Structures are given as structure tokens and as C-alpha cells.
Amino acid sequence: MFEVKAEVIASKKITKDIYSIKILSPEISENAVPGQFVHLKCGEDKSFILRRPFSIHRVDGKTFELLFEVVGKGTRWLSEAKSHLTLDILGPIGRGFSIGDNLKSVMFVVGGMGVAPLVFLSDQLIKRKVKLYVAIGATTKDRLLYFMDLKRISYKIFVSTDDGTCGQKGFVTDLLNNALNTVKPEQIYACGPRAVLRKTAEISKELKIPCEVSMVERMACGIGACLGCACKTKGKTNGDFEYKRVCVDGPVFDAEEVVWS
Amino acid sequence: MRSGLAVDIAGIKMKNPLMTASGTFASGREYSKLIDISRLGAIVVKGVTLKEKKGNPPPRICETPSGILNSIGLQNKGVNYFVEEDLPFLRKQKIPVIVNVAGSTIEEYLGVIERINGVHGISGIELNISCPNVKEGGMIFGSDPKMAAKIVKKAKSVAEAPLIVKLTPNVMDICEVASAVVEAGADALSLINSVLGMAIDVKTFRPRLATTLGGLSGPAIKPIALRMVWDVARTVDVPIIGMGGISCLEDAIEFFLAGATAVAVGTANFINPKITVEIIDGLETFLEERGMKSMDELIGKLKV
Ligand SMILES: Cc1cc2nc3c(=O)[nH]c(=O)nc-3n(C[C@H](O)[C@H](O)[C@H](O)COP(=O)(O)OP(=O)(O)OC[C@H]3O[C@@H](n4cnc5c(N)ncnc54)[C@H](O)[C@@H]3O)c2cc1C
Ligand SMILES: Cc1cc2nc3c(=O)[nH]c(=O)nc-3n(C[C@H](O)[C@H](O)[C@H](O)COP(=O)(O)O)c2cc1C
Ligand code: FES
Numbered sequence: 001m002f003e004v005k006a007e008v009i010a011s012k013k014i015t016k017d018i019y020s021i022k023i024l025s026p027e028i029s030e031n032a033v034p035g036q037f038v039h040l041k042c043g044e045d046k047s048f049i050l051r052r053p054f055s056i057h058r059v060d061g062k063t064f065e066l067l068f069e070v071v072g073k074g075t076r077w078l079s080e081a082k083s084h085l086t087l088d089i090l091g092p093i094g095r096g097f098s099i100g101d102n103l104k105s106v107m108f109v110v111g112g113m114g115v116a117p118l119v120f121l122s123d124q125l126i127k128r129k130v131k132l133y134v135a136i137g138a139t140t141k142d143r144l145l146y147f148m149d150l151k152r153i154s155y156k157i158f159v160s161t162d163d164g165t166c167g168q169k170g171f172v173t174d175l176l177n178n179a180l181n182t183v184k185p186e187q188i189y190a191c192g193p194r195a196v197l198r199k200t201a202e203i204s205k206e207l208k209i210p211c212e213v214s215m216v217e218r219m220a221c222g223i224g225a226c227l228g229c230a231c232k233t234k235g236k237t238n239g240d241f242e243y244k245r246v247c248v249d250g251p252v253f254d255a256e257e258v259v260w261s
Numbered sequence: 262m263r264s265g266l267a268v269d270i271a272g273i274k275m276k277n278p279l280m281t282a283s284g285t286f287a288s289g290r291e292y293s294k295l296i297d298i299s300r301l302g303a304i305v306v307k308g309v310t311l312k313e314k315k316g317n318p319p320p321r322i323c324e325t326p327s328g329i330l331n332s333i334g335l336q337n338k339g340v341n342y343f344v345e346e347d348l349p350f351l352r353k354q355k356i357p358v359i360v361n362v363a364g365s366t367i368e369e370y371l372g373v374i375e376r377i378n379g380v381h382g383i384s385g386i387e388l389n390i391s392c393p394n395v396k397e398g399g400m401i402f403g404s405d406p407k408m409a410a411k412i413v414k415k416a417k418s419v420a421e422a423p424l425i426v427k428l429t430p431n432v433m434d435i436c437e438v439a440s441a442v443v444e445a446g447a448d449a450l451s452l453i454n455s456v457l458g459m460a461i462d463v464k465t466f467r468p469r470l471a472t473t474l475g476g477l478s479g480p481a482i483k484p485i486a487l488r489m490v491w492d493v494a495r496t497v498d499v500p501i502i503g504m505g506g507i508s509c510l511e512d513a514i515e516f517f518l519a520g521a522t523a524v525a526v527g528t529a530n531f532i533n534p535k536i537t538v539e540i541i542d543g544l545e546t547f548l549e550e551r552g553m554k555s556m557d558e559l560i561g562k563l564k565v
Pocket of ligand 2 (some may be wrong): 226228282283284285307308331333335361389392427453454455477478479480482504505506507525526527528529
């Protein structure tokens with residue numbers, strides 16, 4: 001992990017309230033693995049605002065990208081960041097997705113902004129010639145981010161929108177059972193709202209497919225010191241539990257390890 | 262050794278007056294990846310209890326104007342784990358280590374103290390009778406002067422290392438508690454712990470923290486903390502470690518002027534991991550520029 005002052009190379013509006021930003025940092029770009037995140041200082045020097053966590057969305061040489069939705073004051077500030085602005089960033093942080101050595105086929109389960117880290121992951125899987133299936137869902141058609149790219153690189157793609165403007169009407173997990181009747185991935189990676197992760201964990205357990213989920217929690221330090229970002233996980237003995245840190249023990253967890261209730 | 266910055270807290274010799282606030286710095290390992298923690302005056306570790314404590318359910322953190330609410334709930338793996346797994350790393354830093362001791366009964370506090378008595382590498386005890394995030398113990402001991410005095414007296418009778426007592430701001434009269442614990446044998450005082458507070462999500466009508474209430478820290482509490490340090494410094498005659506919202510050199514200097522012998526930085530580490538060493542550097546320059554030879558020329562020198 002590094003603390004860097006890194007320059008914004010480009011920023012772009014993808015659709016309403018969704019932006020991507022490209023940042024120059026050899027330290028972070030060259031050391032990052034898919035699933036890791038950066039902890040970024042938003043706002044001017046003297047303003048009190050905690051750092052905000054963002055998944056590493058894509059890496060290209062010495063640069064990396066973030067993909068984010070404006071939901072509050074931190075992301076609003078970041079959406080206004082122009083080229084040449086210097087950002088204060090901690091990263092890369094956390095446990096990323098694990099990619100088994102002889103992995104042949106995987107399925108992504110994507111809910112909304114959950115696509116952010118999976119694009120980075122897909123780049124690495126494609127390089128390794130792993131067969132990719134995608135189940136993707138969003139509230140509405142315009143929010144199906146990277147849909148065309150994922151469609152192009154995947155073997156088969158399953159789509160849902162909450163309002164039925166594209167694909168099946170409903171949640172992405174509604175179509176998962178059917179999808180897994182037609183394709184048989186060796187591994188599932190899920191990223192999105194907690195409800196999507198939870199349901200995906202249930203289904204993958206039933207079908208005995210290993211599944212990793214990327215968890216989200218409120219963070220303060222982002223480096224493992226404050227214990228603010230607790231995720232309830234199974235303890236060493238049956239029925240016991242332990243709060244692990246999403247920032248450094250995760251954000252990617254084995255779905256079986258998480259206590260969902 | 263920067264002798265000009267050196268201070269002494271009840272026999273704990275520190276090369277400078279900058280410490281970490283308990284619970285914001287764990288046992289230093291994480292921050293040591295970003296800063297040279299051996300430069301700190303002392304490190305105060307996360308609250309330690311006799312047995313493992315799981316802590317509160319999430320969400321445990323919420324940002325509020327100029328501050329954060331937390332409800333960690335003293336999550337830690339117990340005193341044995343601390344001594345066996347964390348302390349060896351801390352010893353290597355060659356700086357004073359102060360253990361924040363917590364519990365839900367007097368016996369539990371005493372058990373922790375007995376376990377760390379005589380253990381090499383521990384320079385002091387910070388008795389946490391001020392945690393707002395646990396149902397039993399914590400703040401309950403620290404908000405009643407009689408209770409506070411009782412537990413401090415017992416702790417003092419078993420503790421081999423200097424005993425620092427950490428006070429809660431959630432009381433009518435902090436000076437009354439301060440006097441009571443000093444009379445009972447406290448060698449130094451730390452103040453303040455976080456201020457009890459809450460925040461509500463108006464979209465869901467739910468509290469923003471799973472525990473409803475939490476402890477407020479950060480710049481929002483600085484004026485309260487400063488006032489309390491000022492009041493307590495004029496009331497008792499033991500060294501004070503001041504904390505609450507310190508996020509830059511000027512903030513630290515305010516606490517020294519109000520009467521703090523040392524200061525601790527908590528929440529500000531989350532935003533700027535280098536803040537402690539930046540303040541140490543800044544403080545050295547500050548003294549030099551004014552031709553000040555020691556911290557004594559700053560501590561308690563408020564002009565009124
Ligand atoms: C490991 C991790 C990776 C993330 N990756 C991305 C990403 O790639 N793209 C992206 O758009 N967002 C991502 N998030 C969420 C992002 O951190 C929050 O949206 C952001 O912190 C909101 O900041 P704000 O100041 O704009 O909002 P605030 O004003 O702080 O809050 C507005 C709303 O945002 C939500 N929120 C705030 N903080 C968090 C948080 N830490 N986690 C989740 N939700 C939060 C809350 O629901 C709140 O109501 C990630 C979160 C985590 C923990
Ligand atoms: C996340 C967090 C955890 C804390 N844990 C402890 C603790 O274990 N023991 C303790 O005495 N104080 C604890 N505190 C209180 C701090 O040590 C300090 O008294 C308070 O936060 C005020 O200082 P600050 O504004 O610089 O953070 C904690 C504070 C925070 C923010
Ligand atoms: S955010 Fe501090 S431990 Fe994870």
C-alpha cells in the first residue's frame with residue numbers, strides 16, 4: 001500500500017450521475033490486483049471529510065481508472081475533478097479476487113455499480129483465456145454499464161432490469177437459477193448491492209459452485225486500524241462468529257465465510 | 262533526540278509530546294506501512310480487555326459535520342493476544358507503549374492490569390473509564406466521581422506502571438471527576454474520550470449507527486475538549502494528555518497553551534496518516550522560530 005499524490009489524466013461523464021476518472025500512478029497501477037480498492041481524499045485541504053473507498057476499475061500501464069456514481073458530497077466533488085488536479089490516494093488496498101490456476105470458466109453476477117471492479121477482473125480472465133459468463137442487472141437500461149463490452153467478451157450474457165427496459169424484468173438474482181441451468185461455471189464472482197450478494201451466495205451454495213463476493217461497508221481509516229468496517233463472518237467453531245475488516249481482510253470474501261443475517 | 266520537544270508524563274519519558282489516541286491506531290502495525298512510527302512520542306494502543314470482545318454490529322461509522330460517530334464497541338482479541346502477538350512488534354519501535362485498559366467489571370480491569378504487570382515493553386497504563394460504546398463498564402465508571410475514584414484506587418494498588426486515567430466528557434462537571442481520580446492515585450489524566458451523539462437517516466427513519474448512539478470525535482469536539490483541558494489543568498496537579506479533534510499543528514499548540522503536557526491525535530489519522538509526524542516537525546520549527554528551549558515555555562502559557 002502506498003500514499004501517493006497522483007494526477008488526474010482524464011475524466012468523463014458516462015451517463016447521468018456516473019463518471020469515470022483516469023489517474024496516473026505507477027505505484028498503484030503496477031501493484032493492483034482485481035477486487036482491490038483505493039481510499040481517496042475528497043475535498044479541499046482543510047475540509048474535514050473522511051477518505052472515500054473506490055474499486056480499481058481498470059488498469060493500463062502506469063494509469064488506473066475509477067468508475068463511480070454521484071451519491072453525496074464526496075462523489076460530487078470527485079465528479080468535478082479536472083485533468084491535472086492532484087489527488088491524495090491510499091492504495092492499492094485489500095484482498096482481491098482469487099483466480100484459481102486452472103480456472104476454465106467463470107460467471108460474473110453484477111448488480112449496478114458492482115461492475116466497477118469486475119471490468120478489471122475480466123481483463124485478466126480474458127488474458128488467461130478463461131470462458132466468461134455474465135449475469136448483469138441494473139435499475140434501468142441506461143444503468144447497464146459496460147453492457148456492450150461485457151457482451152462482446154463473454155460467452156453468454158444474461159440481463160435483467162428492475163423496470164424491464166432491457167432483458168428480463170426483475171433482479172439479476174431472479175434469472176440466476178435459470179442461467180445456471182444452461183451454463184456451468186467453475187467459479188462465481190459477485191459484486192453489487194448486499195441483497196444481490198446474499199442471494200448469489202445462497203444459490204451458489206446450493207449448486208456447490210465456489211463463489212466470491214465483494215463486500216461494502218462504511219470505512220474510516222481504510223487500512224485496518226480502526227475496526228470501523230466490520231463484516232460478520234463465521235468463527236472458528238460452529239455457531240461462533242467474528243467481525244472481520246472489509247478494508248484489509250476483504251473487500252472480497254468467500255461467500256461461505258460471510259454471515260448474512 | 263530532540264530534547265526541546267521532550268516531555269515527561271508521570272515518569273514516562275517521551276522524546277516529543279505527540280501520541281496516538283487509543284483505538285484509532287490499533288497497535289501501530291498498519292500505520293507503520295505509511296509512517297515511521299518510531300518517531301512518535303508514545304503510542305497508545307486500542308482498548309484491551311481480559312477476554313476477546315467481538316464489538317458491535319455494523320454500521321459502526323458515520324460521518325457528521327466536521328466529525329465522525331463511531332460505535333466499535335472495544336473489539337479486541339484480549340490481553341493475552343495483545344501481549345503475545347502485538348507487543349513484540351511494538352517493542353522494536355523503541356518508543357513508550359501505553360496500554361488502554363478496559364473492562365465491564367472492576368475485576369476485569371484489575372485482571373488486565375495484573376496480566377501486563379512487569380511485562381517488558383509496557384511504559385504505562387491508560388485506564389479507559391470513558392468508552393461510550395459498551396453497555397457495561399466504560400463510561401459508567403467514569404461519569405460518577407465516587408465510582409471513578411473507587412476503580413482508580415484499586416487499579417493504582419495493583420498497577421506497576423504509571424496510571425493514566427482517561428476521562429469522559431459526558432458528565433456535568435469534569436473537574437469533579439478529575440479531582441476524585443487524582444485524589445485516588447491517578448498519575449496523569451487523558452481527556453477527552455468521544456462525546457455521546459447520534460445521527461438519523463431521514464430516508465429510512467433509522468439511526469445511522471446500528472447501536473443508535475455512538476461517540477463523536479474529530480474537529481467538531483475540539484472546542485469542548487480544549488475547554489475541558491483548560492478547566493482540568495487549573496484544578497489538578499498532574500500532567501494532562503489533551504485530545505479531541507486535533508488535526509494540525511495549530512490545534513496541538515492550542516492544547517499545550519491550555520495546559521496539556523502532551524497531545525494525542527485520533528480521527529485525523531484517518532484522513533492524513535502522516536499527521537502525527539507532520540505535527541512533530543512543525544512543532545520543532547515553531548519552538549525554534551520563537552527561540553523557545555523547551556515545551557515548558559508553551560505548556561499552560563495561555564495569556565488571559
Ligand atoms: C470497498 C468499496 C469499494 C467501492 N467501490 C465503489 C466504486 O467503484 N464506485 C462507486 O461509485 N462506489 C463505490 N463504493 C461506494 C463509495 O465508497 C460511496 O458511494 C462513497 O463513499 C460515497 O461518498 P459520498 O461523499 O459521495 O456520499 P455520502 O454523502 O457520504 O453518502 C451518501 C450515500 O452514499 C452511501 N455511502 C457512503 N459511504 C459509503 C461507503 N463507504 N460504502 C457504501 N456506500 C456508502 C450511503 O448510502 C449514503 O447514504 C465502494 C465502497 C467500498 C466500501
Ligand atoms: C474509531 C475509534 C475508536 C476508538 N477506540 C477507543 C478505545 O478503544 N479506547 C479509548 O479510550 N478511546 C477510544 N477512542 C477515543 C479516542 O481515543 C479519542 O479519545 C477521541 O476520538 C477524541 O480524539 P480525536 O477527536 O482526535 O479522535 C476511539 C475513537 C475512535 C474514533
Ligand atoms: S476502515 Fe478502518 S479498519 Fe477498515
